[in-house]
């Protein structure tokens with residue numbers, strides 16, 4: 001099931017690239033899209049939540065919440 005992660009601190013395409021690289025480093029098969037205007041990452045594949053959150057915070061961004069869909 002898809003999950004949407006809310007992320008604080010993303011302000012440009014470089015931020016999108018940083019967080020994308022961090023997620024891919026943890027799971028090369030991860031399927032996701034990052035939406036800069038809404039500050040969200042929509043995770044389509046079934047990646048462990050803790051790993052996604054660790055990627056977000058490890059890349060220097062703030063994890064603000066998670067919802068299904």
Ligand SMILES: [Cu+2]
Pocket residue numbers: 010011012013014015016
């Ligand atoms: Cu940036």
